[in-house]
Amino acid sequence: MDFELNEEQRMWRQAVHDFTAQEIKPKAAEMDAKAELNAEAIRKMGPLGLLGLNVSEEFGGAGVDPVSAAIAIEEVAWGCGGTALTVAAHNSLGCAPIQMFGTVEQKRRWLPGMASGKAGLGSLGLTEPEGGSDLQAVKTRAVLDGDEWVINGAKAWITNPSAACLVNLLCRTDPAPGSRSLSLIIVPTDTPGVHIHPPEKKMGVRASPTHALTLENVRVPRDYLLGEAGRGLQQTLQVLDGGRIGIGAMAVGLAQAALEEAIRYAKERKAFGKPLAAHQAVQWMIADATTQIEAARLLVYRAAWLKGRGLPFSKEAAVGKLFASEMAEEVCRNAIQILGSYGYSSEYPVERMYRDARLTTIGEGTSEVQRMVIARRVLG
Numbered sequence: 250m251d252f253e254l255n256e257e258q259r260m261w262r263q264a265v266h267d268f269t270a271q272e273i274k275p276k277a278a279e280m281d282a283k284a285e286l287n288a289e290a291i292r293k294m295g296p297l298g299l300l301g302l303n304v305s306e307e308f309g310g311a312g313v314d315p316v317s318a319a320i321a322i323e324e325v326a327w328g329c330g331g332t333a334l335t336v337a338a339h340n341s342l343g344c345a346p347i348q349m350f351g352t353v354e355q356k357r358r359w360l361p362g363m364a365s366g367k368a369g370l371g372s373l374g375l376t377e378p379e380g381g382s383d384l385q386a387v388k389t390r391a392v393l394d395g396d397e398w399v400i401n402g403a404k405a406w407i408t409n410p411s412a413a414c415l416v417n418l419l420c421r422t423d424p425a426p427g428s429r430s431l432s433l434i435i436v437p438t439d440t441p442g443v444h445i446h447p448p449e450k451k452m453g454v455r456a457s458p459t460h461a462l463t464l465e466n467v468r469v470p471r472d473y474l475l476g477e478a479g480r481g482l483q484q485t486l487q488v489l490d491g492g493r494i495g496i497g498a499m500a501v502g503l504a505q506a507a508l509e510e511a512i513r514y515a516k517e518r519k520a521f522g523k524p525l526a527a528h529q530a531v532q533w534m535i536a537d538a539t540t541q542i543e544a545a546r547l548l549v550y551r552a553a554w555l556k557g558r559g560l561p562f563s564k565e566a567a568v569g570k571l572f573a574s575e576m577a578e579e580v581c582r583n584a585i586q587i588l589g590s591y592g593y594s595s596e597y598p599v600e601r602m603y604r605d606a607r608l609t610t611i612g613e614g615t616s617e618v619q620r621m622v623i624a625r626r627v628l629g
Contacts, residue, residue, distance in 0.1 A: 252547070254316070254320075257317075258314075258316060258317050258320060261313070261317050261320060261321070262320050262324060264297065265297070265299070265320065265321050265324040265325065266324045266327070268293075268294075268297060268299075269324050269325055269327060269328035269329075270328065272287075272289070272290040272293055273287060273290050273325060273328035273329050273332050274327070274328035274329065276290070276329075277328055277329035277331075277332070277456070277598070277601070278595070278598065278601065280329065280331060280332070280455070280456035281329075281331060281455045281456055281601050282455075282595075283455075284448065284450075284451075284455040284456070285456065286331075286332075286335060286412055286456060286457070286458055287329065287331075287332050287456055288412075290332060291332075291335070291336075291366060291370070291412075292366055294336065294366060295364065295365040295366035295367070296365075298310070298311030298313065299311075299321055299325070299336060300336070300339060300340070300344075300363065300364050300365065300366045300370075301340075301344065301360070301363070301364025301365070302317075302318040302321055302340045302344075303315075303318060303340055303341070303344060303345050303348055303491070304344050304348055304360050304363070304364045305348065308348070308356045308357065308360035308361055308364070309360060309361030309362075309364040309365060310344070310348075310360060310364040311364070314553075314557045315491075315494065315553035315554070315556040315557040316550055316553045316554055316557060318340065318494075318495070318553065319494055319495065319497075319498040319549055319550060319553040320498070321336075322336065322337045322340075322495045322498040322499050322502065323498040323499070323501050323502040323505070323546075323549075324502060325499075325502065326498070326499040326500075326501070326502025326503050326506070326605075327502040327503070327505055327506045328502075328506070329456055330453065330454050330456075330499065330502075330503050330601075330602065330605025330606065330608070331453075331454040331455055331456025331457040331605065332456050332457070333499045333502060333503075334408060334454045334457040334499065334605075334608065334612070335370070335408065335409055335412070335456070335457040335458070337492070337495035337496065337498075337499055338370075338371075338372065338373070338408040338409050338457070338492075339363070339370040339371050339372075339409060339413075340371075340495065341488065341491050341492035341494075341495045342371065342372065342373035342408070342417070342488060342492055343363060343370060343371015343372050343373060343409065343413065343415070343417065344360060344363055344364065344371050345488055345491055345492075346373065346417045346433060346475055346484065346488050347359055347360055347371075347417070347435070347475065348360065349484070349487065349488070350433065350475045350476035350480075350484050351435075351475055351476075352472075354472075355435065355472075355473075355475070359371075359414075359415060359435070362414065363414065363415075368414045369412060369413050369414030369415075369438075370409045370412045370413045370414070371409065371413055371414070371415060371416075371417070372407055372408060372409040372410045372413040372415070372416040372417070372438075373407070373408075373416065373417045373419075373488070374389075374404040374407050374410075374416045374417065374418040374419060374436075374462060375387075375404070375407075375419050375485065376404060376405050376406045376407065377389065377402070377403060377404055377405055378403055378405045378461070381405075381406070382614065382615065382617075382618050384419065384431070384482055384485060384486075385426075385427075385428065385430075385431070385482065387419055387420070387421055387431055388402055388421065389401070389402025389403065389404065389418065389419070389420050389421060389464065390402055390420065390421050390424075391418075391420035391421065391422050391432065391434055392422075393422075393471065394468075395471075396470060396471045397468045397469065397470060397471060398420075398422075398434055398468070398469050398470075398471060398473065398474070399466055399467070399468055400418065400420055400434070400436065400442075400464045400466075400467040400468075400469070401464055401465060401466060401467070402420070402463075402464050403461065403462065403463050403464070404416075404418070404461065404462040404464075405461045405462075406449065406459055406461070407459065407460055407461070407462055408457060408458070408459055408612075409457070409458060410438055410445050410458070410460050410462060411445050411448065411458045411460055412458055413438050414437060414438060414439075415435055415436060415437050415438060416435075416436050416438060416443075416462070417433050417434075417435060417436075417475065418433065418434050418435075418436045418464075419431055419432075419433055419481050419482075419485055420432055420433075420434055420481070422478050422479065422481075423478075423479060428482045428483070429479040429480075429482075430479065430482075431479070431481035431482045431485075432474060432475070432478045432479060432480065432481040433474070433475040433476065433480075433481045433484050433485065434469060434473055434474050434475065435469070435473040435474075435475060436464070436467060436469055436473070437469070440467050440468070440469060441467070441468075442464060442465045442466050442467035442468070443462065443463075443464055443467055444462065444463040444464075444465065445460050445462055446460050446461040446462065446463065447460070448460055449461070451608075452604050452607060452608075453601070453603075453604030453605040453606075453607055453608050454604075454605050454608045489613055489614060490556075490562060490563045490566045490567075491556065491566070492613045493552075493566040493567060493569070493570035493613050493614065493619075494549060494552050494553050494556065494562075494566050494569065494570070495613075496570050496573075496574065496609050496612055496613045497545070497548070497549040497552070497566070497569040497570040497572075497573040497574065497609075498549050498553075498573075499609055500545065500570075500573035500574045500576065500577035500606060500609040501542060501545050501546050501549060501573050501577070503577050503581065503602050503605055503606045503609070504538065504541070504542050504545070504573075504576060504577040504580040504581065504606070505542055506598070506602055507538075507577075507580055507581040507584035507599050507602045507603070507606075508535070508538045508539065508542060508580060508584065510584055510588070510597070510598055510599050510602075511534070511535060511538070511583070511584040511587040511588065511599070512526070512535060514587060514588050514591070514597075515531050515535065515587055525587065531587055534583045534586065534587060535587075537583075538580040538583060538584075541576040541579070541580060542576070542580065544572065544576075545569070545572050545573035545576045545577075546573075548565070548568055548569035548572055548573065549569040549570075549573055551565055551569070552565035552566040552568070552569045563622065563626065564622065564623055564626035564627070567614075567619040567622040567623050567626075568619075568623055570609075570613065570614070570619055571616055571619035571620065571623070573609070574606070574609035574610040574616065575610060575616060577606040577609055578603070578606045578607060578609075578610060580606075581599060581602045581603035581606045582603060584599040584602070584603070585599050585600060585603055
């Protein structure tokens with residue numbers, strides 16, 4: 250068993266870390282306060298490979314291994330949770346379905362522009378106003394009319410659509426119930442009838458745009474279907490498995506950033522005549538955080554390693570995402586506790602990190618859904 254990153258992965262981590270420290274972290278508070286996408290940093294990510302993590306080199310992507318992809322999301326989250334969510338969703342939910350299920354023609358049409366950032370980001374439309382976790386309850390309807398799909402419906406809580414060139418939309422293509430009634434269809438965001446509503450006002454990850462969508466008689470070519478009709482649910486579940494690795498990595502990056510802030514403050518701030526870091530209560534919170542982050546990182550990387558080897562990783566992705574997300578919320582909470590009143594102030598970054606970390610227990614399947622996935626894999 251080898252737990253060391255290889256030389257290429259170490260160099261990659263340093264490159265992404267340096268980029269984040271220069272382009273993302275200094276503007277994180279500003280982007281959060283304005284609830285705006287860090288568009289300048291996103292534009293600069295294409296040449297670095299951050300917008301084509303799981304896109305093969307043949308179609309203009311970086312084609313990095315899954316562990317390297319997790320490292321990238323972790324490092325971006327160290328700088329800004331909202332930016333990390335945007336990048337993770339673009340790669341895992343926007344690009345990945347096309348890379349995994351698209352035809353060669355679809356890949357050539359969409360992936361190079363998405364990987365470079367020149368065409369815009371990618372997005373995935375699953376959640377609807379009346380349901381999120383229960384994907385079989387999707388009501389958005391796609392009906393064939395000659396050589397076109399006509400789509401009507403509504404989606405909610407969709408990441409990136411205002412900055413995206415397309416949404417991979419989960420639609421009901423068969424009115425009959427069951428798992429073979431849904432399909433994924435590529436819908437360009439500039440298609441007539443696609444209405445992107447104003448951004449949601451959120452507790453955290455404010456630098457990542459989240460919108461509701463309405464689709465009114467949206468027409469797209471028949472060949473915008475991803476893969477086989479009726480396979481949308483199975484495709485989506487595969488996509489979400491990979492996405493959970495990204496959210497787990499995001500949680501690790503947020504927790505690492507919060508821990509670093511807590512350590513810095515604990516060494517500088519004095520109480521009862523000595524630095525906070527000299528008090529056992531603070532030492533134990535820092536020791537616990539260090540332990541939890543190390544464990545979460547290994548769980549997330551293991552799921553990514555299994556994915557890279559072509560081995561089953563659904564359970565491991567759920568385990569990593571569940572543990573990392575709940576760990577991050579606790580670590581960020583304790584970082585606020587160490588900073589005291591200052592930790593509760595927006596003048597210090599840990600309150601933003603705490604708000605951002607809260608999302609990781611909800612996105613890509615709630616903690617409760619992760620427990621369902623794990624239990625089903627364990628119990629059979």
